[in-house]
Amino acid sequence: MDKPDLKYDDLVVGSGISGMTMALLLAKSGRKVLLIEKQSAIGGCMRRFKCKGIPFDTGFHFTGGFGGLLSDMLRALGMEQDVRPEFLDDPKTNRIYLENSDSMYEMPSGMDAAGRALKKYFPGEDEAIDQYLQTEEDIERRTPFMDLKKLNTEELFDLMRQLDEDFIPLQQYLDSITADTRLQTVLANVALCYGSPPSVMPLSMHCRAAVGMHKSMARVAVGGDAFINSFKRQAKELNIDIMTGTEISGIAKRSGKTISAVTLSGGATCHFGNCILAIHPRSIISILPEDAVPEATRQAVEKYEESFSFFSLFATIQTERPVSPALTSYLTRDNLNEIISPDSVACAMAILTGVESVGNDKVSVLCAFENEFPGEADRWENAVCRKNDASYQQYKARRADAMVKKIEKVYPEYAGKINVLSTSSTLTFEDYLPPTGSAYGIVHKVGEQNLFGRLPVRNFYAVGQSSLIPGVLGAMLSSFIVGRYLLGRNFITF
Ligand SMILES: Cc1cc2nc3c(=O)[nH]c(=O)nc-3n(C[C@H](O)[C@H](O)[C@H](O)COP(=O)(O)OP(=O)(O)OC[C@H]3O[C@@H](n4cnc5c(N)ncnc54)[C@H](O)[C@@H]3O)c2cc1C
Structure with missing residues (x-):
């Protein structure tokens, strides 16, 4: 039997945080939306x-931006009540450990507090620390699209204007303010939250991703589910149709540079x-x-490099009292370029603790993520059943053991209590x-044009x-900007 034709104002493809954000923004302004996943x-x-x-x-674990841009976006999306921050304010709950110098840095929230803490750790580097933190705030202030109110007031061209810092690699900037590689690593540690080495990452992009995290770091109660559940509730109210297990399988109707219908899988x-x-x-x-795609665009996309992936470990901690939500970044070297290089043995791990409700019980949980490049486990790619492949399971057990040893080094109080x-x-x-x-x-x-906004097909x-900017905050923001483009001014209210 022939499938009926579907008709929507907007088709959103992909239901990550950017697709959910886009679908909500469009539906909230009265448009009929289909989201496919x-x-x-x-x-x-x-x-x-x-x-x-x-x-x-699995993915999202913590973010900056509460009390600032993220809160503004959540409010505009009607998600503010559902996405509740658990702040990592206590410096003991937000730490960076450098293995090669056996040094631990406890990072308080807030620019002033972070500055004071860093100056104690790095005496004689006051000027570099002040300069760096001021640069983060300065770039945020000079980036119009990081202020939601400006989305409704500025011309699109002005909104997206480039800064000089778009053309300066982060590493070049760090070298210009300090020669201390440990300080450079602690300042730019956020690079592990987007996976681009400082040698190529534009200073502006880095600061846009980092500034919110230096102002306040937070986990979210019930994690990613807080966003998904809020979206699902509102999708029902706004009549957003959702089709999972579905992708675009072909073009059904095209006129020149406009495509007005596709076939779904x-x-x-x-x-x-x-x-x-x-x-x-x-x-x-x-x-x-x-x-429809100019050769230069196709080649540019082919040249894009992939950020890293992770080897992940999920565990409970057998403690008498529930643990505090906390983050420790464990870096084996004070060199982020080496850590974020596919050829290097240096690596980094994010260790996150928190508490989950299971029925009436509170369970202390620990997740740890060690960077690994796609391809590192490829020899098992074609295994008929990876679950039953002894060598794959040995590889995973070996890595997990090594990770637990590192975790116990920075959390000696959990030694022997981690149950993977x-x-x-x-x-x-x-x-x-x-x-x-x-x-x-x-x-x-630096110098690479990302695929963002209007595509060579006019209505795509x-x-x-x-x-735009990596991470949850940046993914959401990219949808707000395209929403502004599609819907014109005054499309969001606070
Ligand atoms: C392990 C890990 C830890 C992370 N930790 C953090 C963190 O702590 N804080 C933070 O801010 N960010 C973190 N991130 C990054 C953050 O989660 C992402 O930047 C953000 O969620 C990406 O959202 P997105 O919508 O752009 O993409 P995605 O979440 O990747 O969503 C894309 C969706 O599109 C679907 N899709 C793909 N192709 C098609 C197709 N052809 N048709 C239909 N659907 C398709 C996919 O299945 C997917 O559901 C982490 C990521 C990972 C993996």
Whole structure:
């Protein structure tokens, strides 16, 4: 039987935080929206999974921006009540450990407090520390799209104007303010939250990603589910249609540079005014008709490098009292360029603790993520059943043991109390984060044009973590900017 034709104002492809944000913004201004998702469930990196009934986050774990840009966006989306921060204010709950110098840095929230703490750790570096923190705030202030109110008032061109710092690599800037590689590493540690080495990351982008985290760091109660559940509730109220297990399989109607209908993998034809692609740039290019994409754009996308992926460990901690939400970044070297290099043995691990409710019980949980490049576990890619492959399981057990040893080094109070429930390699990421399994999409580079906003097909747009600023905040912001483009001024109210 023929599938009926579907008709929407807007088709949003990909249901990560950028797709959910886009769908809400459009539907809130009265448009009829269809959101399609390739996987069997919505959420992308915001998804959680349960092991022995205990929920664990897979992607999103912590963020900056509460009390600032993130709170503004959550308010505009009607999510503010549902997404509740658990601040990592106490310096003991936000730490950076450098293994090669056996040094631990406890980082308080707030620019002034962070500055004071850093000056104690790095005597004689006051000027560099002040300069760095001022640069973060200065770039935030000079970036119009980081102020939601300006989205409604400024011309689009002014909103997106470039800064000189867009053309300066972060490493060049760090070298200009200090020769102390430990200080450089502590200042730029946020690079581990976007996976682009300081040698190529634009200073502006780095500061946009870092400033919110230096002002306040927070985990979110019930993690990614807080965003997904809030979205689902509102999607019902706003009549957003959602189709999971669905992707675009072909172009159904095209007139010159405009495509007004596509075929969906379930067989239906979907007609729309706009199509917003909240997916990886490589997937975007594979959807657009070959003749519509200029060769230069195609080549630029082919050249994009992938950020790293993770080997992940999910555990409970057997403690008498529930643990505090906390983050420790464990770096084996004080050199972020080496850590974020596929050829290096240096690596970094994020260790997160928190408490989850399971029925009436509170369970202390620990997740740890060690950077690993897509490809490192490739020898098992074609294993018939990875679960039953002894060498793959040995590899995972070996890595998990090594990670637990490191965790016990920086959390001696948990020694012997960590009960590993599950581990995952880059192969798992490749399965659940199509098409490449990288944690943060592409590496952001000085001089490289990201695929963002209007695409070569006139009514198609790109948003997502690879387009503007990496991380949840940046992915959401990319959708706000394209929302402003599509809906004109005054599309959001506070
Ligand atoms: C392990 C890990 C830890 C992280 N930690 C943090 C953190 O603590 N803080 C932070 O801010 N950020 C973190 N991030 C990054 C953050 O989660 C991402 O930047 C952000 O969630 C990306 O959102 P997105 O919507 O752009 O993409 P995604 O979440 O990747 O969503 C894309 C969606 O599109 C779907 N899709 C792909 N191709 C197609 C297709 N052809 N058709 C239909 N659907 C398709 C995918 O299945 C997916 O659901 C982490 C990421 C990972 C992996």
